[in-house]
Amino acid sequence: MLNIKGPYYHGTKADLQIGDLLTAGFKSNYDDNVVMNHIYFTAIAKGAGLAADIAQGKGKPRVYIVEPTGQFEDDPNVTDKKFPGNPTKSYRSQEPLKIVGEVTEWEEFPADFIQSIRDKIASGNPGEIIN
Template sequence: MSAAASMFVRQFFHGTRADLSPGELIVVGYQSNFTTAAPLSWVYFSGTLDAAIWGAELAAGDAPQRIYVVEPTGPFEDDPNLTDKKFPGNPTLSYRSKHPLRIVAEMTKWQGHSPERVQQMKDGLARLSAEGAEIID
């Protein structure tokens, strides 16, 4: 097997309602898609399409749901909001970085969750918020 045949590229995804284009950067300092807390000091992304779909479906607003293929421009770490609190071992491949994410492409064909499942997730998040839980650091 040649060296080229054994290499692969790891893909990362970001789900949102923001209308962005390939080449643009997702940077820190913007309001979260999910809370009214202070602007974020991290950008969040995932190595699974399913986690990105949840990001798009749960993002606030009425704009179209979007999923971008992104590449980190610097170091990143496991997202402690999920990996330490909900899913030890990081099976959702959820990450965060203080460095920008470069948009490589937009995924235009993907299958979302059922409306009932999305409502269940939103109800659960509303319950956590009512209890004072911080959903995103």
């Protein structure tokens, strides 16, 4: 188990409440054919905001402050595979994340960058997902 201090954030378009639990077992935002075995989160609000911006669904992008309820690990989809040392501070857990708050403002990525990621996902070639 990692011993990394938060706060931690999760980005989504789901309208959730404090006390709700985020769990694994839903379709990937990047590939409809993949059901995720983990729930992902980050220690960087801007990164969670990006995840919210590109999440599937019609809702408003939201960034929640979350607490892991169990063990978690570095996200292998970015750590040491794409960004050695985990500078994105991205993590994943098979255990639920508890929502403890919501961030209403965060630094956003440029709109053209967000669109380029959406286009890549829509192309059906978002890259390998380590599940």
